[in-house]
Amino acid sequence: MSDRTQTVNIIGAGLAGCEAALYLSAAGVRVRLFECKPIEKSPAHSSDGFAELVCSNSLKSDLLSTASGLLKSELRYLGCRLISVADSVKVPAGSALAVDREKFSEAVTDLIKQSDNIEIVHETVTDWDEDEYTIIATGPLTLSGLSQSIFEKFGEGLHFYDAAAPIVDGASIDYSKAFTADRYGRGEGDYVNCPMDKSEYEDFIRALVSAECVILKNFEKSDVFEGCMPVEIMAKRGADTLRFGPLRPVGFSDAAGKRPYAVVQLRRENTEGESYNIVGFQTNLKFKEQERVFRMIPALRNAEFLRYGVMHRNTFINAPLTINRHFQTLKYPKTFIAGQLSGVEGYVESIMSGLVSAMCVAALIKDRPLPEFPLTTVVGALTKYLETPNADFQPMNANFGLLPPPDAKIRDKNAKKLFLSEKSLKDLKNADF
Numbered sequence: 001m002s003d004r005t006q007t008v009n010i011i012g013a014g015l016a017g018c019e020a021a022l023y024l025s026a027a028g029v030r031v032r033l034f035e036c037k038p039i040e041k042s043p044a045h046s047s048d049g050f051a052e053l054v055c056s057n058s059l060k061s062d063l064l065s066t067a068s069g070l071l072k073s074e075l076r077y078l079g080c081r082l083i084s085v086a087d088s089v090k091v092p093a094g095s096a097l098a099v100d101r102e103k104f105s106e107a108v109t110d111l112i113k114q115s116d117n118i119e120i121v122h123e124t125v126t127d128w129d130e131d132e133y134t135i136i137a138t139g140p141l142t143l144s145g146l147s148q149s150i151f152e153k154f155g156e157g158l159h160f161y162d163a164a165a166p167i168v169d170g171a172s173i174d175y176s177k178a179f180t181a182d183r184y185g186r187g188e189g190d191y192v193n194c195p196m197d198k199s200e201y202e203d204f205i206r207a208l209v210s211a212e213c214v215i216l217k218n219f220e221k222s223d224v225f226e227g228c229m230p231v232e233i234m235a236k237r238g239a240d241t242l243r244f245g246p247l248r249p250v251g252f253s254d255a256a257g258k259r260p261y262a263v264v265q266l267r268r269e270n271t272e273g274e275s276y277n278i279v280g281f282q283t284n285l286k287f288k289e290q291e292r293v294f295r296m297i298p299a300l301r302n303a304e305f306l307r308y309g310v311m312h313r314n315t316f317i318n319a320p321l322t323i324n325r326h327f328q329t330l331k332y333p334k335t336f337i338a339g340q341l342s343g344v345e346g347y348v349e350s351i352m353s354g355l356v357s358a359m360c361v362a363a364l365i366k367d368r369p370l371p372e373f374p375l376t377t378v379v380g381a382l383t384k385y386l387e388t389p390n391a392d393f394q395p396m397n398a399n400f401g402l403l404p405p406p407d408a409k410i411r412d413k414n415a416k417k418l419f420l421s422e423k424s425l426k427d428l429k430n431a432d433f
């Protein structure tokens, strides 16, 4: 039975929490929004305002030939409040949507404060009542009391740092320089192998050890690398370290029957083989450096990066074990987890999760069916990614590799992306919410 008088608790007035609060408020649902600032702040937050952009002021490209541009278009169509605020405070940044971060935060904070349906509670939350509708949106630096409760309630599935290898577009691999096989012929040929000869390997190692890395924040230094070493640090231990580690060639022979000097393995990210993870390549290199250095692997010389490797402090749940595509936890139907904590990666993706989780909570309260987003949209595909079983779950940003490929082959990369974007927006407009 519906209960229209319910109050929804939202924990965290960041990007996801503010979007969720504004959606629910406009839908006539009362919200209690908990925010620890200014009493307490994470090491990355510095202002007292809501919806603080902690690092870059860019919400990435606005072009429909990019997945991030498409996601923003989908969100505009869905009436997303924070993207609308971003559009109103944008600063010149070419084809990207960059904003004046102070004006952005001020405008969102004002909207929240002006809403009669939103009660603001400044408090560091350490636990929540599973019998009340709650959206937990406390972000990648969730304060410890609450992360402890999440850990206790959902078991092992909470991670405190992200060590992800890059993902490349399957269509951009040069298969004339790769071969499909499993080590010692065991398995069903699931890996694409990128062999290197001695001089290619040595050039690659030289570039890798001298490439520029992201500078870690002080609070990240202590816990980021525990248990998982970046590929560039491994390479610094000795020229052959990678050849005896993730790039070992044993158990393989190339088309001529010869064992390669080193082999980089690519593992499928999705069943269609549209995207591939570079095995063992968790890295802290700057994004441009990842492109430059990893494209020295002959089969990856034209590789298109769908997600870059990252290593940073990041609290996130093991989404496939914890939530469904509606951001609703499997264990407690009234508890939702949104934002970066849910396993999406990025500002715009976090905003999206706030919107979708709020749409779902509102639907439940109003006894309506939960919204189902077409899988041809970034919203639909990314939320589906979160609930799809994945033994090695890592947070994900918007990328075209998540979308089903066009039925007919489109050779031109840009044309293919524009085709996918057009289809997505058309399907979204035809969807029934």
Ligand SMILES: Cc1cc2nc3c(=O)[nH]c(=O)nc-3n(C[C@H](O)[C@H](O)[C@H](O)COP(=O)(O)OP(=O)(O)OC[C@H]3O[C@@H](n4cnc5c(N)ncnc54)[C@H](O)[C@@H]3O)c2cc1C
Binding pocket: 011, 012, 013, 014, 015, 016, 017, 034, 035, 036, 037, 041, 042, 044, 045, 051, 052, 053, 054, 055, 056, 057, 123, 124, 125, 126, 137, 138, 139, 140, 141, 142, 143, 144, 146, 217, 313, 314, 338, 339, 340, 341, 345, 346, 347, 348, 350
């Ligand atoms: C250092 C860093 C840099 C990043 N840079 C970028 C970038 O440049 N571009 C990009 O796209 N993404 C970036 N991200 C990733 C991510 O997009 C952002 O962190 C984004 O802000 C996540 O949105 P969110 O709503 O999930 O969390 P947040 O925006 O962080 O909001 C969470 C809110 O919850 C509050 N909170 C936390 N714990 C509690 C508690 N127990 N009780 C009450 N309130 C609490 C916090 O104060 C905060 O206001 C970065 C992440 C980090 C950690």
